[in-house]
Amino acid sequence: MNRYRIYYSGKLLIILRFSLFSIVKQFPDLLQNMPAALQNISKYYEQPGSGIRNIVLNQISLTVSEGDSIAIIGPSGSGKSTLLNILGTLDKPSSGKVFLDGADVHSLTECHLATIRNQMIGFVFQLHHLLPQLTLIENVLLPLFPVRDKTFRKDAVERAHHLIERVALTGQIHHLPAQLSVGECQRAAVVRALINKPSLLLADEPTGSLDAEHARDLGRLFAELNLEYNLAVVVVTHSLELAEQMGKTYRLNSGKLNLTARS
Ligand SMILES: Nc1ncnc2c1ncn2[C@@H]1O[C@H](COP(=O)(O)OP(=O)(O)OP(=O)(O)O)[C@@H](O)[C@H]1O
Ligand SMILES: [Mg+2]
Numbered sequence: 511m512n513r514y515r516i517y518y519s520g521k522l523l524i525i526l527r528f529s530l531f532s533i534v535k536q537f538p539d540l541l542q543n544m545p546a547a548l549q550n551i552s553k554y555y556e557q558p559g560s561g562i563r564n565i566v567l568n569q570i571s572l573t574v575s576e577g578d579s580i581a582i583i584g585p586s587g588s589g590k591s592t593l594l595n596i597l598g599t600l601d602k603p604s605s606g607k608v609f610l611d612g613a614d615v616h617s618l619t620e621c622h623l624a625t626i627r628n629q630m631i632g633f634v635f636q637l638h639h640l641l642p643q644l645t646l647i648e649n650v651l652l653p654l655f656p657v658r659d660k661t662f663r664k665d666a667v668e669r670a671h672h673l674i675e676r677v678a679l680t681g682q683i684h685h686l687p688a689q690l691s692v693g694e695c696q697r698a699a700v701v702r703a704l705i706n707k708p709s710l711l712l713a714d715e716p717t718g719s720l721d722a723e724h725a726r727d728l729g730r731l732f733a734e735l736n737l738e739y740n741l742a743v744v745v746v747t748h749s750l751e752l753a754e755q756m757g758k759t760y761r762l763n764s765g766k767l768n769l770t771a772r773s
Contacts, residue, residue, distance in 0.1 A: 545630065545710040545742045546597055547573045551606035552765075553592055566592050567603070568765030574710065579736040579743045581753035583770075584762035590746040591714050593762060597744065598712045599627050611709075628656060632703030636715035638695040640687040640702075647683045650674065650702045657706070666705055673701040677731065693724035700731060704741075711735070713745045717752055729755040 553567040566589040574580065574597070582590050595601035596608060599615050608615045610626055618626070640649045650670050654663055674680055677697040687695050696716065703711060713732070717725035729752040736743045736757075745756060753759045759770045 545574055545576060545611060547571075547609040548593075548597060548603075549607040549609070551593075551596060551603045551608070553589070553596065553601075554604050565765050567596075569606070570765075570767045572597070572760070572767060574742050574744060576709065576742055577736065577740040578758070579733065579756040580745070581756040581759040582744065582746045582762055582767070583748065583750070583753050583759060586748075588762045589765065590762055593767070594712055594714050594744065594746050598631055598633060599623060600633075625656075628653065629706055630709050632706070632708040632711045634696075634699050634703050634711065634713040634716045636718040638687070638692075638699035640695055640698060642687050645684045645686055646679060646690065646698050647674070649687070650698060650705055653702060653705050666707075669707070670701065670705055673704060674698075677701060693720050693727070696720060696724070696728060697731070700728070700735075704735070709742060711741055711743045713743070713747075715746060715748065717747065717749055725749060725752065728752075732756070 549571050551567055551570045552565065554563040554565045556563055570593065572593075582593065584590050592601065596603050599608060599610060610623075611630055613626070615623055640646075641652070644652065647670065650673075651667065654666050657663055657666070671680075671683075674683060677700065679694060679697060679701075682690055682694060687698075690698065696719070700716075703713075711732070716732075717728050720728060729749075732743050732745065733755045735741050743756065745752060747753055759772070760767050761770050
């Protein structure tokens, strides 16, 4: 009797696992609550000639879930930008896996990966990288260039105006970057990063060129966007104040990433 029970329970388990697998395959949205993940990532550079390896990242794993806000701190040269670029698929690891929206990026074609990256990730860098010949609104709308969906484009223009108002730049909408302050340019760069409704915002030293007050404002904006839009935010920073505005802080040192305790 027991043998029959074990046999049928085993069969039921296999059927359930198979059904779950088909559901997830049919509806990849189910995996979208995990915008990005790194699994046992290592990155090294070989010194030309000597073959000596400089190991920057050593077997690092990190899961970024929907609504997470994460700061990554660590000494200069510890690999923070390298880690962020790998997470954003701008750089490739020497070994390990990177997942974006539930998909192993290694299995995607360059073209498919570029589309997913453009749709789901917003990038903000230390320097705003606004194009000097375009106005604020033109810069903000630039990531829409490859988007063909007319409804999405129309909604995005409305979203742009709403976000520009939100960061108090409505009066400067037709200004060129040269007519904006550094803090204003950085806020415009944040709006540009959000225009395609990403589920993940990656920022590398976004407050590096701002004064204390503007840095605090930007940190507050990230925290608000994270809460309001359930946007996952990963910020690389040297500023402990900015790190404290995020939900979790990791320290990168000697190739390893460790969650830090909050006091
Ligand atoms: N293309 C490359 N070739 C060789 N070494 C590199 C390359 N890119 C980065 N590195 C090295 O990798 C290490 C990590 O660099 P990375 O820029 O990620 O550090 P970081 O933590 O962001 O530093 P910072 O806080 O100064 O921005 C450094 O030692 C750097 O010299
Ligand atoms: Mg860096």
